[in-house]
Amino acid sequence: MVFRFLSRSLLACLSALLLLLGTALPAWADFALPPLPYAAEALEPVIDATTMSIHHDRHHGAYVANLNAQIRANPALARLSLEALQGQISRFPMAVRNNGGGHWNHSQFWAVMAPEGQGGEPSAALLAAINRGFGSLEDLQTQFNQAATGRFGSGWAWLIRKRDGSLAITSTPNQDNPLMDLPGIERGTPLFGLDVWEHAYYLKYQNRRPDYIKAWWSLLNWNEVNRRYAALS
């Protein structure tokens, strides 16, 4: 009798567990907020710790949470990697485009920055491509700064590698990016992208976006950019 009661409770427990697992299953495919690869204060004085914490924990965190909230209505999302999603973004509603783009864009943003003095330099191969495409690194920086400064409202400036192997500078509005299959976007694989939304710089620079852009170059993680370039070549 006791045994039967026990086994029945065990069965009840098991089925409750299975039910729980079943409803929790979509969670296996959830997108996750990557931790910052350095301390929030590591990029000071160029980017202050408060901006970094709010930007990563709250802004990027919200893109991830909002993207996950779209999985139930768009089950195809659960089978896509974040990168693959970008190339098929036209199939999905605007909420997926904004939050999926926001998640990918910010994930690369943290990775292409490093504390001052730790980012290294462009590799010989990348520098050769830069010289071919822009004349010099200084010319690339001038053009990139123009694209970043000239982006009206919120968006990103990018250095991309196009399908034909050449480099180009481009800019996208909101949380769009050059991987997206959308009309009006110059497509290519980003080597790095700079966030020029006000939330990225306003606490320290207020309306002085050009000062933020100019200072940002000292944070660029060339080691990571070199790695990305080499992986594509």
Ligand code: MN3
């Ligand atoms: Mn941002």
